[in-house]
Amino acid sequence: MTTPRVDAGVAPTDAQxxxxxxxxxxxxxxxxxxxxxxxRQYLSKDDAVGIGVEIGTYCGKSTVYLGAAAQPLGATVVTIDHHRGSEEHQPGWEYHDTALVDPHTGTLDTSARFRRTMFDAGLEETVIGMLTRSTTAARVWGRPADFVFIDGGHSSEAAQDDLAAWSPWVRLGGALLIHDVFPDPADGGRPPFEIYEKALASGDFTEVGVHGSLRVLERIR
Incomplete structure (x- = not known):
């Protein structure tokens, strides 16, 4: 099953x-x-609240696509990240990028690169960046979201914490999106697949779309 295009005549701009x-x-x-x-589909529904949430910003690549969907609708995307990188971004790991290390702290800091991406994409008035851990942000969050996109840390603890903290905020009829879901362990890590299975097992969500490793679950109760 693949997620259909909502409107084939609409797309992000070339600059985005x-x-x-x-x-x-x-x-x-x-x-x-x-x-x-x-x-775009969930932000444009008749009962939409006009807010989407992304867990795991990094440098804003996926945020551009979420913001591009929200911008013409007058909707807002809130993207949450501590910007110190996940386990795989740390020194000695496969995805460590020395260009993203802050010389002052000696640690990874992707926040400035994220801001540059939003500036270049013309999305500074559409996307709100929260610089904190997702579980910390959840403690002060207080409203339903049309979708929550989980693409943060891929350790078991981080993935489970993101699901527990943020899936309750998906409004009825809204979507829980989970990235890097690989049913075959040979294709990728297990934590995103495990929270995908947990969300389905809860009975609160049903799967309505699959595209590569992206899963789309809609809240039904």
Whole structure:
């Protein structure tokens, strides 16, 4: 099952696609467009509240597609990240990028690169960046969201915490989006697949779309 295009005549601008392409990140182009379509679908429903949430910003590659969907609708995307990187971004790991290390602290800091991406994409008035851990942000959050996109830390603890903290905020009829879901362990890590299974097992969500490793679950109760 693949997620259909909401409106084949609507797409991110060339400048937005260029900004996303230039940003460091790990979202394949076809999954990014599927993310755009799904965000636009749920933000434009008659009962939409006009807010989408992204857990895991990094440098804003996927955020561009979410913001591009929200912008013409007058909706808002809130993207949450501590900007110190996940486990795989740390020194000695496969995805460590020395260009993103802050010389003052000696640690990874992707916040400035994220702001550059939003500037280049023309999305500074559409996207709100929260610089904190997702579980900390959840403690002060207080309203339903049309979608929550989980693409943060891929350790078991981080993934489970993101699901527990943020899935309750998906409004009835809204969507829980989970990235890097691989049923075959040979294809990728298990935590995103495990929270995908947990969300379905709760009975609160049903699967309505699949595109690559992106899963779209709609809240039904």
């Amino acid at each position: 696609i260029a900004a996303a392409d230039a940003a460091p990140g790990f979202m394949p182009a076809d999954e990014a467009m599927a993310l755009y379509d799904v965000a």
